[in-house]
Amino acid sequence: MFKRAELVKTIFSPGDYPPPMTAEFAFAGRSNVGKSTLLNALLGVKLAHVSGTPGKTASINFYKVDNRFFFVDLPGYGFARRSRTELERWRQLVEDYFVRRGGIATPVVLIDVRHSLQKADMMMLDYLRARELAFITVLTKRDKLSGNQFSKMLSYHEKQARSLGAFGVFPVSAVSGRGIQELRKGLEMIARSYSADKR
Numbered sequence: 399m400f401k402r403a404e405l406v407k408t409i410f411s412p413g414d415y416p417p418p419m420t421a422e423f424a425f426a427g428r429s430n431v432g433k434s435t436l437l438n439a440l441l442g443v444k445l446a447h448v449s450g451t452p453g454k455t456a457s458i459n460f461y462k463v464d465n466r467f468f469f470v471d472l473p474g475y476g477f478a479r480r481s482r483t484e485l486e487r488w489r490q491l492v493e494d495y496f497v498r499r500g501g502i503a504t505p506v507v508l509i510d511v512r513h514s515l516q517k518a519d520m521m522m523l524d525y526l527r528a529r530e531l532a533f534i535t536v537l538t539k540r541d542k543l544s545g546n547q548f549s550k551m552l553s554y555h556e557k558q559a560r561s562l563g564a565f566g567v568f569p570v571s572a573v574s575g576r577g578i579q580e581l582r583k584g585l586e587m588i589a590r591s592y593s594a595d596k597r
């Protein structure tokens with residue numbers, strides 16, 4: 399369990415990042431996929447703002463966890479009703495983040511388990527692959543599917559993730575809490591491996 403978390407920085411335009419910590423996890427995903435909700439579930443506190451309105455998080459938020467690593471809540475993508483200017487702002491913000499922090503951040507790509515990969519998901523995944531950034535996949539909202547439907551979608555997403563080079567797939571529900579502890583352990587393991595090779 400993570401013990402202490404605090405929001406240390408909110409960024410609305412490129413640059414001005416906090417000094418890096420040992421590890422950093424960048425939570426990316428379509429608007430409304432459940433990024434902020436997942437952060438709260440992982441941290442066990444309601445820090446990140448959640449809303450039914452897509453496009454809620456328009457900034458990059460750095461949460462410092464146990465004085466050891468950052469969880470970074472990236473603004474969501476693929477929200478159709480956004481203006482061109484907003485989209486451009488999003489692109490610049492996220493691109494600059496990965497250009498500057500790509501070397502230290504592990505992207506955590508969230509995908510709604512109910513849906514097959516959408517154009518916006520592919521855009522993010524292709525970008526990560528082009529930059530050779532190893533990522534993990536989190537499948538959200540598993541509580542919304544029955545056992546049978548869930549198994550079907552899980553194997554679809556596992557297959558996709560493998561072919562795109564993800565190094566782990568974690569199905570979770572922030573509502574029931576299912577899968578959250580496994581994900582915490584996975585992140586811990588990655589954080590430990592960071593401190594082992596980056597010294």
Ligand SMILES: Nc1nc2c(ncn2[C@@H]2O[C@H](COP(=O)(O)OP(=O)(O)OP(=O)(O)O)[C@@H](O)[C@H]2O)c(=O)[nH]1
Nearest residue numbers: 429430431432433434435449453454455474539572
């Ligand atoms: N049933 C269910 N609902 C969820 C789950 N995770 C998130 N939600 C709901 O999905 C909606 C969007 O959640 P957010 O966490 O705000 O999504 P986000 O990805 O941060 O969205 P943006 O900030 O717009 O990019 C909210 O109504 C959440 O309550 C889940 O595991 N199960």
Ligand SMILES: [Mg+2]
Nearest residue numbers: 433434454455
């Ligand atoms: Mg959000």
